[in-house]
Amino acid sequence: MESLPFAIDDRLSGAGDTLPLAGHLDETGYALGDHEFSLPGGIDYDLVLTNAGEGILATGLVRAHVVGTCDRCLEPAEFDVAGEVDGYYLFEEPERLAEDEDEADYELVSPDNTIDLSGALISALVMETPFVVLCREDCRGLCPVCGANLNEEDCGHAAQLEAQREAERLEASPFSALAGLDLGAADGDDAPAE
DSSP, X not given: OOOOEEEOOGGGOSTTOEEEEEEEEOOOEEEETTEEEEOTTOEEEEEEEEEOSSEEEEEEEEEEEEEEEOTTTOSEEEEEEXXXXXXXXXXXXXXXXXXXXXXXXXXXXXXXXXXXXXXXXXXXXXXXXXXXXXXXXXXXXXXXXXXXXXXXXXXXXXXXXXXXXXXXXXXXXXXGGGGGOOOSOSSGGGSOOO
């Protein structure tokens, strides 16, 4: 991701000082695991930078229109993402970390007194990106036999596979041996006497 540097100046010199910051970043895409996502409209952000004494806190919102690949049918899948930005940039390296902190919870303000907001923005996008990407909620996927897109056509293999699974399920049942058992009386002689 391209960097989004911001110079810390007199507007954020004192503890408690805040500065609104909104804009657009012409980012083209990002990756999450094996997924590649494109951002045709880039990223919009609306942040507030706050001098928290020990560092700069960046909070706010990030929005983007995302295009990926459907996990079921492999067609394009589009969705909108809106995430909360939460970045912390310390002025100095802490001597020791609290028990519930690790180094991933913060970055350092660079020696030239700038911070790079791009990491906080992309983290907010990644956190709101769905783990399973679908072109639509009821996507039927691809046929495991012939590879046809089941959203566009019914090749008939799904019904055959379902019938085969049902037959295998019935055959594997411990009660399948009882299927041919005749439980009816052969003639009326076996009826209990009254």
